[in-house]
Amino acid sequence: MLFAVKMDVALPQDLDADVRADTLAREKAYSQQLQRDGEWVSIWRIVGQYSNLSIFDVRDNERLHEILWNLPLFPYMNIEVSPLAQHPSDISAV
Amino acid sequence: MLFAVKMDVALPQDLDADVRADTLAREKAYSQQLQRDGEWVSIWRIVGQYSNLSIFDVRDNERLHEILWNLPLFPYMNIEVSPLAQHPSDISAV
Amino acid sequence: MLFAVKMDVALPQDLDADVRADTLAREKAYSQQLQRDGEWVSIWRIVGQYSNLSIFDVRDNERLHEILWNLPLFPYMNIEVSPLAQHPSDISAV
Amino acid sequence: MLFAVKMDVALPQDLDADVRADTLAREKAYSQQLQRDGEWVSIWRIVGQYSNLSIFDVRDNERLHEILWNLPLFPYMNIEVSPLAQHPSDISAV
Amino acid sequence: MLFAVKMDVALPQDLDADVRADTLAREKAYSQQLQRDGEWVSIWRIVGQYSNLSIFDVRDNERLHEILWNLPLFPYMNIEVSPLAQHPSDISAV
Amino acid sequence: MLFAVKMDVALPQDLDADVRADTLAREKAYSQQLQRDGEWVSIWRIVGQYSNLSIFDVRDNERLHEILWNLPLFPYMNIEVSPLAQHPSDISAV
Amino acid sequence: MLFAVKMDVALPQDLDADVRADTLAREKAYSQQLQRDGEWVSIWRIVGQYSNLSIFDVRDNERLHEILWNLPLFPYMNIEVSPLAQHPSDISAV
Amino acid sequence: MLFAVKMDVALPQDLDADVRADTLAREKAYSQQLQRDGEWVSIWRIVGQYSNLSIFDVRDNERLHEILWNLPLFPYMNIEVSPLAQHPSDISAV
Amino acid sequence: MLFAVKMDVALPQDLDADVRADTLAREKAYSQQLQRDGEWVSIWRIVGQYSNLSIFDVRDNERLHEILWNLPLFPYMNIEVSPLAQHPSDISAV
Amino acid sequence: MLFAVKMDVALPQDLDADVRADTLAREKAYSQQLQRDGEWVSIWRIVGQYSNLSIFDVRDNERLHEILWNLPLFPYMNIEVSPLAQHPSDISAV
Numbered sequence: 031m032l033f034a035v036k037m038d039v040a041l042p043q044d045l046d047a048d049v050r051a052d053t054l055a056r057e058k059a060y061s062q063q064l065q066r067d068g069e070w071v072s073i074w075r076i077v078g079q080y081s082n083l084s085i086f087d088v089r090d091n092e093r094l095h096e097i098l099w100n101l102p103l104f105p106y107m108n109i110e111v112s113p114l115a116q117h118p119s120d121i122s123a124v
Numbered sequence: 125m126l127f128a129v130k131m132d133v134a135l136p137q138d139l140d141a142d143v144r145a146d147t148l149a150r151e152k153a154y155s156q157q158l159q160r161d162g163e164w165v166s167i168w169r170i171v172g173q174y175s176n177l178s179i180f181d182v183r184d185n186e187r188l189h190e191i192l193w194n195l196p197l198f199p200y201m202n203i204e205v206s207p208l209a210q211h212p213s214d215i216s217a218v
Numbered sequence: 219m220l221f222a223v224k225m226d227v228a229l230p231q232d233l234d235a236d237v238r239a240d241t242l243a244r245e246k247a248y249s250q251q252l253q254r255d256g257e258w259v260s261i262w263r264i265v266g267q268y269s270n271l272s273i274f275d276v277r278d279n280e281r282l283h284e285i286l287w288n289l290p291l292f293p294y295m296n297i298e299v300s301p302l303a304q305h306p307s308d309i310s311a312v
Numbered sequence: 313m314l315f316a317v318k319m320d321v322a323l324p325q326d327l328d329a330d331v332r333a334d335t336l337a338r339e340k341a342y343s344q345q346l347q348r349d350g351e352w353v354s355i356w357r358i359v360g361q362y363s364n365l366s367i368f369d370v371r372d373n374e375r376l377h378e379i380l381w382n383l384p385l386f387p388y389m390n391i392e393v394s395p396l397a398q399h400p401s402d403i404s405a406v
Numbered sequence: 407m408l409f410a411v412k413m414d415v416a417l418p419q420d421l422d423a424d425v426r427a428d429t430l431a432r433e434k435a436y437s438q439q440l441q442r443d444g445e446w447v448s449i450w451r452i453v454g455q456y457s458n459l460s461i462f463d464v465r466d467n468e469r470l471h472e473i474l475w476n477l478p479l480f481p482y483m484n485i486e487v488s489p490l491a492q493h494p495s496d497i498s499a500v
Numbered sequence: 501m502l503f504a505v506k507m508d509v510a511l512p513q514d515l516d517a518d519v520r521a522d523t524l525a526r527e528k529a530y531s532q533q534l535q536r537d538g539e540w541v542s543i544w545r546i547v548g549q550y551s552n553l554s555i556f557d558v559r560d561n562e563r564l565h566e567i568l569w570n571l572p573l574f575p576y577m578n579i580e581v582s583p584l585a586q587h588p589s590d591i592s593a594v
Numbered sequence: 595m596l597f598a599v600k601m602d603v604a605l606p607q608d609l610d611a612d613v614r615a616d617t618l619a620r621e622k623a624y625s626q627q628l629q630r631d632g633e634w635v636s637i638w639r640i641v642g643q644y645s646n647l648s649i650f651d652v653r654d655n656e657r658l659h660e661i662l663w664n665l666p667l668f669p670y671m672n673i674e675v676s677p678l679a680q681h682p683s684d685i686s687a688v
Numbered sequence: 689m690l691f692a693v694k695m696d697v698a699l700p701q702d703l704d705a706d707v708r709a710d711t712l713a714r715e716k717a718y719s720q721q722l723q724r725d726g727e728w729v730s731i732w733r734i735v736g737q738y739s740n741l742s743i744f745d746v747r748d749n750e751r752l753h754e755i756l757w758n759l760p761l762f763p764y765m766n767i768e769v770s771p772l773a774q775h776p777s778d779i780s781a782v
Numbered sequence: 783m784l785f786a787v788k789m790d791v792a793l794p795q796d797l798d799a800d801v802r803a804d805t806l807a808r809e810k811a812y813s814q815q816l817q818r819d820g821e822w823v824s825i826w827r828i829v830g831q832y833s834n835l836s837i838f839d840v841r842d843n844e845r846l847h848e849i850l851w852n853l854p855l856f857p858y859m860n861i862e863v864s865p866l867a868q869h870p871s872d873i874s875a876v
Numbered sequence: 877m878l879f880a881v882k883m884d885v886a887l888p889q890d891l892d893a894d895v896r897a898d899t900l901a902r903e904k905a906y907s908q909q910l911q912r913d914g915e916w917v918s919i920w921r922i923v924g925q926y927s928n929l930s931i932f933d934v935r936d937n938e939r940l941h942e943i944l945w946n947l948p949l950f951p952y953m954n955i956e957v958s959p960l961a962q963h964p965s966d967i968s969a970v
Binding site: 505512515561564565568569575576579580581 | 699701733735736737
């Protein structure tokens with residue numbers, strides 16, 4: 031089941047440098063593990079923004095929420111979720 | 125070069141039924157040709173909306189505008205374009 | 219899988235009276251069948267609005283889109299979809 | 313009398329960890345007591361948000377305000393209230 | 407139980423003159439009857455707008471919706487409802 | 501001359517407890533004196549919000565601004581002012 | 595008593611040419627009479643908009659509403675009203 | 689050349705009292721000098737807001753920016769600029 | 783004196799084909815004459831929009847309004863005007 | 877390939893004076909180098925705002941993101957990117 035998710039990051043200016051570096055490293059590892067597992071299908075940077083647009087392929091709403099809630103950057107993010115369905119013009123649909 | 129494009133369709137209530145059917149058929153053929161050509165990479169329906177979220181992979185801005193301007197549904201659409209770049213956490217990046 | 223859906227209706231002032239009555243009757247029958255089937259769990263009127271707030275319990279995103287797209291009032295509606303997950307304070311959760 | 317209430321939580325980044333844990337524990341107990349009492353009918357997490365959508369069944373406006381104003385998380389919440397009425401298509405209506 | 411209600415009116419430019427005059431006359435009679443009955447407590451024109459701000463004192467949400475839904479101008483109105491409670495600084499409170 | 505005024509309060513989380521208590525006490529006394537004087541005609545709590553909706557009956561714009569500017573909570577408020585006029589359907593108008 | 599008023603005009607594309615010309619002529623005469631009377635103190639065009647920013651000096655809210663409601667272009671306007679007071683830095687204040 | 693400028697002030701709650709008093713004194717002197725020079729034509733307080741609406745008559749865009757950029761309160765202001773032109777109904781136009 | 787101007791075009795669906803073609807031809811000739819005269823310095827299409835972003839270099843506000851008001855497409859446009867000044871980092875500044 | 881970019885700057889009130897001066901100096905040098913290189917084609921101050929409107933001419937989306945991400949002021953900026961294409965009325969087009 032597919033979802034488009036837009037994540038905007040706003041790190042506090044006064045965040046401790048070590049906390050910041052550690053959080054970013056954990057975020058990257060977390061994202062890459064989910065990409066390898068096939069749940070985080072795509073991730074793109076939005077040009078000029080500290081934001082990404084991502085596509086998730088998950089079992090259900092519960093799993094998507096679990097993934098997003100546990101993002102190391104979650105406390106610093108604004109997140110928009112759009113559930114997706116197959117488009118009738120999509121040539122890859124069987 | 126990648127772009128995310130969100131298209132919201134608002135067909136006039138009083139659109140002639142034949143014009144409507146013809147426009148939708150041309151839209152579908154147009155989209156599917158561009159999908160086969162590899163420029164219209166993905167197209168998803170946004171659940172509950174007469175809208176799609178699409179990913180385009182085009183040569184440059186000029187080509188993206190040419191594609192969008194010539195959509196048969198263009199006069200009935202509201203379109204948002206987001207230029208994309210590679211995300212540093214993307215595992216598919218070389 | 220649960221979704222909250224808000225539907226705002228805007229019928230054109232010049233809609234033919236018979237078309238209007240027929241559409242509303244089909245909408246009601248369609249909604250009540252889905253309520254009986256257990257997919258349309260709750261429907262409330264929002265006070266002072268030609269709008270409803272509904273809860274759906276469906277198999278997946280595809281099914282929710284199919285239900286909403288086929289609403290007789292769909293061409294006259296603005297729809298917002300919010301995917302829901304279990305809340306950790308919910309006493310009905312096992 | 314039914315109301316839909318959407319609560320968005322924004323805890324300050326620098327909130328003392330003990331205050332935070334205590335506030336969240338009190339919030340959970342407060343919510344669960346009201347659920348048991350039948351006034352807080354439903355509570356769902358909105359996917360990807362630190363937010364909930366809830367349904368309240370209360371005696372009147374005064375009681376709803378009393379409940380919301382005394383939420384331990386009230387100072388950190390943005391709250392939207394929508395009064396609800398019975399929908400004419402609701403099959404559960406007598 | 408008190409509610410503040412803001413009603414913005416947008417009559418279609420091409421509304422038949424007789425329909426218009428009749429609708430406005432019925433709206434006025436309807437409003438004045440509810441004022442005499444004590445449910446429509448106050449009504450003010452907002453300066454420079456085809457809008458009013460009103461205070462209603464009704465039994466419950468159902469009754470408020472019934473009143474608003476049956477306004478002769480309802481199809482031409484945008485309506486916002488705010489449930490009210492007693493303010494702790496109100497000197498008229500017992 | 502009547503005005504509707506909506507006041508949203510946002511007290512800083514780190515406001516000193518004594519300053520807070522003192523400010524709230526002065527706000528209440530200030531509001532109640534103006535109510536007794538007949539200039540602050542009505543004040544209601546908006547359900548679920550740290551907000552009030554008030555009706556003022558003042559000599560002119562200068563007086564309304566003087567009243568609002570001197571609210572002890574003014575530095576913590578967002579204020580919207582709507583000038584009111586008599587509505588042609590108001591039965592209390594002579 | 596001073597008010598700033600912003601008026602945005604949106605004439606329907608299909609307005610009869612004679613009605614249009616007549617309405618605009620009456621609007622101009624109406625505005626100029628009120629300027630001569632000293633109630634419509636200033637009127638400026640906002641560059642690139644079919645809009646004006648005006649300053650009114652009127653007896654009270656009732657009079658301002660009477661003036662605006664009777665504008666020949668009122669049915670085609672969106673109007674915003676801002677009550678003004680003397681600024682403490684204004685050198686023209688006595 | 690005329691411009692309407694709206695300035696909204698938001699002083700930080702924790703601004704040092706002396707800095708605050710000094711900034712406000714310099715702002716007032718700066719504004720009054722420009723009023724005497726004929727460039728800051730009008731300044732009004734917007735009722736209930738820490739805001740002003742002002743009219744400037746300046747040589748060109750560069751000069752307006754220079755004036756606004758050097759306002760002592762500039763770092764604490766949100767500013768909107770509307771270029772103005774003569775209105776065809778203005779009786780003071782030659 | 784420089785201004786950035788964004789113009790969004792919304793042609794009515796039912797505009798007569800000849801009126802449409804004639805209006806577009808006149809718009810193009812009008813724009814190109816002003817480009818040759820040096821007042822309309824730049825014009826770009828915004829990708830995916832029936833919109834342009836333009837830079838104007840004009841004598842004053844009056845002249846900019848005269849140019850925009852007389853655009854053949856003016857009745858079908860939404861226009862935003864931003865006055866520009868020299869940026870301190872601009873290397874082309876003397 | 878052209879892009880319009882609007883950058884709004886919001887420096888924290890409590891930013892260390894040396895950090896501030898250093899950041900601004902590096903921002904200026906960075907911008908001017910890119911202007912000399914021909915990638916940052918134009919930069920204008922928006923009157924009354926701590927904002928600029930810029931035109932970039934870059935190889936692709938990746939390069940634009942690289943430039944913007946490395947702006948010394950990036951952590952303090954809100955940035956909007958609009959991809960541009962040639963306008964059919966542009967006389968400079970071959």
